[in-house]
Amino acid sequence: MSWRMPAETARHDRTWMAFPAEGQTLGETAAEREEGYATWTAVAHAVAEFEPVSMLVDPRELPRARRMLSGSIEIVEAPVDEFWMRDSGPTFVVDDERPGVLGAVDWIFNGWGAPDWAEWRLAGEHGSIVAGAVGAELVSSVLVNEGGGIHVDGEGTVLLTETVQLDPRRNPFADRARVEAEMLRTIGASKAVWLPRGLTRDYDDFGTNGHVDIVATIVSPGRLLLHDQQDPEHPDHAVTRDLRALLSAQTDAAGRRFEIIDLPAPATLRDEEGFVDWSYVNHLVTNDGVVACGFGEEKADAAARAILEDVYPGRRVVTVDARPLFARGGGIHCITQQQPSL
Template sequence: MTWRMPAETARHERTWMAFPREGITLGDEASEREAGYAAWTAVAHAVAEFEPVTMVVDPGEAARARRMLGAHIDILEAPVDEFWMRDSGPTFVVDDERPGVLGAVDWIFNGWGAPAWAQWRLSAEHGRLVGAAAGAELVSSVLVNEGGGIQVDGEGTVLATETVQLDPRRNPYADRARVEAEFARTLGAEKVVWLPRGLTRDYDEFGTNGHVDIVAALPSPGVLLLHDQRDPAHPDNAVTRALRAHLETQTDAAGRSFEIVDLPAPATLRDGSGDDGGFVDWSYVNHLVVNDGVVACGFGEPEADGRAREVLERVYPGRRVVTVDAREIFARGGGIHCITQQQPAVAP
């Protein structure tokens, strides 16, 4: 069998999410917790305008979830600790030699390198749980990886980051060749394009150590969306310029140089928290493509949010772009792409 991860632009059967539960990620204060519940709910409702949504909900949060989500969001009750479905859940793949067959890659999830603060052992079961609920064949992997650590074009190109898959806290014995071989087996990768690092904030105590889905995306084969921090007062100004220079030398699985489309960052530089002095990693790259649409991150900046919608409408022609305020999600370590996982549709 030959597994392949389709591009996010392929038709979806549904989107999977996990509902927040009380713990360090959600927040200590009641107001913080309510803001987190509301942010995840807003994303679910936005996605449900385009395609079905199933939410994995811890039994202790079931009553709240049903009240907030409403009847049009499906609920699957199961234990939850971390609620970033992109990372703890499966990566769905298809087998082009067997039409109608769906696969679910079950990466090992250890809470982004098993930091002392993370509670991840319950959600580490979500790959198998969600895969089974979707009726997918299990594609078991011994690689510690998260869905936010990869981006694909559906035609053999995979973006990854050296500080994620090669992180000794994740895969102490891995090298590029081993990771690339596993991506070939599980994702159909023919070419892995390695980024040397991610955004600055992503390396603080609560970061992922460089997830690519906040930095770059592949809206279509040969086209690469890149986070563009234009303010020299932000350390990511130097980071994104270096990443652009690096990616200009790279080619995809078909041997094409990338057409790089810059996606400017919002104007806000700091949020007043974080070990790195509070420089934000707010990024419009962290969007979700859905059936006939795109769910984009918003940051309360009408001009920047509107400019991002225009770029996304251009690189995803024919899709309606809607913006959901993502500040409360980013305050907890990620964005809209990080809390969602698409299940591709397969022919019957």
Template sequence: MAWRMPSETAPHERTWMAFPREGLTLGSTPAEVEEGYAAWTAVAHAIAAFEPVAMVVDPSEIGRAKRMLSADIEIEIAPLDEFWMRDVGPTFVVDDDRPGVLGAVDWTFNGWGDPAWAEWQKSAEIARFVANEVGAELVSSPLVNEGGGFHVDGEGTVLVTETVQLDPRRNPYADKARVEAELARTIGATHTVWLPRGLTRDYEEFGTRGHVDIVATIPSPGHLLLHAQQNPEHPDHEVTRELRALLSQTTDAAGRAWEIHDLPAPRAIRDEEGFVDWSYVNHLVVNDGVIACGFGDETADAAARDILAAAYPGRKVVTVDARPIFARGGGIHCITQQQPALEEVAR
């Protein structure tokens, strides 16, 4: 077997999400709780305009999910605690030697390094649940990893971050060679590009310590979309400059130097918690569309839509307010997981 993760731009069968449930992540006040439910629901409905959506719902939330979600969204019931589907769900892969076979990588999940606040034991089983629901072959991995911690081009290249895959709270015995070997086995990565770190806020208490999916993504082979913090008052101004310089010295699996496209951050640099990590990089590509993060900055949101439209020709870019999602630790890409359409990705 030679598993390969297709590019996120390959046609999808559906997108998977997980419906929020009450707890620390969702919020502590009634207003915060309702805001969280509304944000996840808005993303689901935006995606459903382009492709099917399957929503995993905890038994305690079935009534609310049925009230809030349109009839077009398929509900699957399973116990949940965390509901960041990109991280707790499977990474879908294909086998080019066996057309029509879908694989599902079940990474080991420990709540982003098992911090004291995280409740993750139930959601650690979600990858297996989803794999069973779609009839995918399970690809079990001992690597503690999350879907937001890497990006691929579908042609052998993978972007990762040293502070995620080499995190001693995730993989205390790992080194780059071991991580690269496991990424080759599970998702078909033949060339790994290591970023030294992620954005500043991601290293605070509720962060992931460097997920790449708010930093950089590969819209097409040989091209990078890179978060650009243009305000020198924000610590990520220097971080993103350094990452750009590093990436300009790397190549993809085919040996091409990257054509790097800056994706400027919105103008706001702080919220009530401190410096924000608001990033337009954290978008979801869907069939014929892109679901983009919005941050209430009409000028910056529009500029991001233009850049994304140019990066993904022929796709309609739709903006959904992502501030409530970022306030809880992630963005639109973080709460979604695409399932490839097998008949389209088979070579």
């Protein structure tokens, strides 16, 4: 078998999500919980403008989900605790030697390094549940990894972060060679490009320890979109400057030097918790569209849409307010997972 993870820009059969379930992530107050439900629902409806959406829904949340979600969204009943589908769900792959065969890589999910606060034991089954629902071949992996920790070009290149795949809370016995061998076996990546770290806020207690999908993405072979924090008062100004220097010297699986396109951060620097990690890089590419994060900043949101329209020609870009997502630890890309067409 020769599994390969297609680029996110390839055609999709659908996008998978998980409906929020009550718990720490959703919020402690009624207002916080309602905000969470509403935001996940808004993202689902935005994605559904472009392609089908299937939603895992915990039995406890079925009445609410049926009330809030449009009839176009498929509800799949399944146990849910954490509901970041990019991370708990499978990574879909295809086999170019067997047309028509869909694979689903079932990474081990331990709640981003098994922190005390995370509820992830139910979510750890989402990979196999989704694979079973679509009849995909399950590709088991012993690597603790999340879909938000990788980005690919579909042609053999994968972006990784040293503080994620080599995190001792995830993979205490892994080294680069072992991780790279597993990336080749499971998603067909022959060239790994390692980032030394992610954005500053992502190292807080409720962070992922450096997911790449909030920092950089491959928009097309040889072209990288990179988060650009332009304000020197923000610690990510130095982080993104150093990442740009590192990535500009890297090559992809075909030996191409990367062209780097800067995607400026919004103007807001802080919230009540400290420096924000608000990033337009954390968008979802859909069939004929892009669902982008918005941050209530008209000028910055519009500038980001313009850049995304330029790098994804022919796709319509829509914005959903992602501040409630980032307040809970992620963005639009983090709560969605594309299923490629065969």
